[in-house]
């Protein structure tokens with residue numbers, strides 16, 4: 103099969119699905135209509151075999167995960183997902199691989215009404231780059247820079263599930279599945295519009311990612327390790343384990359009751375984990391109020 107046949111068979115299945123796609127796969131570029139009164143949120147992520155997923159990971163999970171990490175970024179912006187593009191490099195045109203990969207990708211795309219509108223295929227070491235596009239009304243997107251001293255800090259779901267799942271790999275059930283199939287918190291991000299002062303998705307570990315929020319906002323934070331909603335008993339993987347794809351956000355302390363009251367039961371659970379302070383840096387206290395120190399820092403591709 104050449105790449106045109108591959109594209110036709112495995113990726114061209116969104117024609118007419120969304121009214122805002124004027125021209126999807128098949129032309130030199132896609133043409134789309136951004137709804138009037140909305141801003142376009144754009145994000146992209148590359149996943150490399152051996153770096154972002156194990157070399158023998160099932161193609162279905164690779165396809166799902168490549169889109170999931172991008173939708174998680176849109177969720178953290180409070181943006182509503184709309185479209186995606188896919189640039190693939192892979193060593194050979196293996197039919198079964200394409201079958202599974204596209205099934206995994208479209209499983210998530212269909213759930214969130216995302217249309218695949220274009221991409222690229224080249225031969226090379228396995229690399230999957232997805233870009234995702236979504237909408238937010240002007241001024242309503244969630245930014246990293248809005249945290250203020252006195253804000254309460256919350257996270258969705260459980261922390262440390264990604265790290266636990268990776269160590270359980272290649273088990274595909276329970277924890278292993280949670281690592282390979284992260285749930286992007288899209289509905290939660292939309293529910294935080296107009297409520298959260300700042301937000302980020304947890305891809306590199308809570309401490310590292312909250313550190314980005316604090317740096318962007320010119321503030322600091324104190325966390326309570328005994329307050330963490332943990333997937334396992336390992337505090338270190340809850341605070342520093344990557345790949346959780348939960349949302350961490352800050353909100354005015356005066357608005358917390360309203361948030362809890364109005365938070366719908368089908369959304370991921372919310373847990374308050376600490377407070378924003380004017381002093382820079384992220385501090386952790388244990389149940390006795392002693393400073394907690396981690397053994398491992400967040401993941402970085404390039405170390406200083």
Ligand code: ADP
Pocket residue numbers: 109113126127128129130131132188189190218219220221222223
């Ligand atoms: P060009 O040479 O003009 O860049 P391509 O042959 O790369 O065109 O792609 C043909 C069409 O198929 C384009 O619309 C492109 O967006 C789409 N496409 C290519 N690869 C993929 C892919 N992996 N997934 C989805 N669409 C793709």
Ligand code: MG
Pocket residue numbers: 221222223
């Ligand atoms: Mg091309």
